[in-house]
Amino acid sequence: MTERTKEDDPAPAPDGYGFETRMIHAGTPPEPITGARQTPIYQNTSYVFHDVDHAASLFNLQTFGFIYSRLTNPTVAALEERIASLEDGRGATCCASGHAAQVLAFFALMEPGDEFVASNRLYGGSITQFGKTFKKFGWQCRFVDVDDPANVRRAIGPKCKAVFVESLANPGGVVSDLEPLAAIAHEAGVPLVVDNTLATPYLCQPFDWGADIVVHSTTKFLSGNGTTVGGCVVDKGTFDWTRNDKFPALAQPEPAYHGLTFTETFGDMAFTTHQHAVGLRDLGATMAPMNAFQTLLGIETLSLRMERHCANALAVARFLEAHDAVAWVSCAALESSPYHALARKYLPRGAGAVFTFGVTGGYEAGVKVVEGCNLLSHLANIGDTRSLILHPASTTHRQLSDAQRAAAGAGPEVIRLSVGLETVDDIVDDLDQALRHAAAT
């Protein structure tokens, strides 16, 4: 055995654990009081202080510990550490939904009157949130086509505080070129924020490509069973918030904590500490402990599920590409996709299981295919064990204009699939009969 008590210790062992080990163990050692091996659901609101001084230390952020479950909860914290570990970040903050994660992340970065630049191919719900609701906070989103990173550079003004993209976009089979986008963001002194929901950390590691913050809807592949809504913000911990004067919430004294400056006091933990101590404290979009528990269970099998999701999705995409009633398939796993090369670079283990295809026959045919499925479920979610089908133009992307729908890859003939873990021939057969039925009527 090698000597491990010297400070030139070559590689601390815990850093060396593989992804699959971390998805089962990170954040969840045995509960020390009882020895319970599975993570307890701490279904409670508040935590007893030792004495008044201990309470003061907790409220002042001088010590680690729990006060109230709106800010932190042991079960939620276990999930936060697990996701932080899988993304190889410094810390994570879980919250009520993916939408809440986006509010929370921008809350630390933005002041009223500030702007950020985002891809115009985001998930429709994000486009509505950024383009309409964020305006009420005085936050302006400038949407651009990020396929040409020069568009992003041109859109960044002095008030810009972030660049936001999805690693793998929902629903269009679009992959963002993270490396040059990170370089452009950093050149402007702002972080690159990446929604890694569709890829999951198993398929894509945005921090390896320069991203600074990752957001998730944990509702999707992370929890995996369609049981639980949740969100997460992960901080890499390396962005220098003090390099310019753009981020006063993090780098200037915080009046609510007696003039404490988060960057000075918490170093590389500043962002995540702020997300809990100010963000969740005042926005209140907390994740429930039971939801954290179910998401922890889901993540235990993430790699196995993603491998099969990707394999099934590729088989379904190839089947559709050869089908007479299908006009086109937009799936980055296919060699025909313009995003195939980017998928190979950023998603080497597979290009996910959510993609779109266009039916010949437009809007009417699209509706018929969706309604004609007997095995695929017609619903507005993705990342379930079950195969899911949706007609975005009539549902998730309904709030958008025709131009926005077209940009987002959600035109009238478009159908979105989230390919599940059923026997792949059964998924193919169900789609085949629905397509034939739609073409015949």
Add this chain to the structure above:
Amino acid sequence: MPVELHYGDDHLQAILDRVRRIAMVGASPLWNRPSSFAMKYLQAKGYRVIPVNPNAAGQDILGERCYARLAEVPGRIDMVDIFRSSDEAGPIVDEAIALKAEKSIEVVWMQLGVRDDAAAERARAAGLEVVMDRCPKIEYGRLHNELSWGGFNSRVISSKRRRVRIA
């Protein structure tokens, strides 16, 4: 770029288990400074922390008399914790080396963001253990699962049931 520093968890745990008396150079009398946070936390974990700061000498900080210099600290010092900038760390390390025998000093620990490779080399040559660019509060919290409570990646993975004292 200097070489990335690696300290094994077992190594840091052994230091934190062994030392009991810590002289904190740069301890601030202001309660909302980072040094005060670290000092209060370490006190709560059972360490005796003696503040050293010429600008606060003679004052009491968190119930402990503050001294101007390491040499004035009465009794043993197991570890010198340096809460000063990197370019001020060298002379403090040299003072610790000079006092090593007299004060039984075993460890020189430089805070998060504080690093002086040449001073560390001199300390090691004198038989002192050196940790740089780490915070003993954060490392204690990390190795005892408390950092995880805030959603942080502790990088600690274990199937062992941790022994805890139930008060």
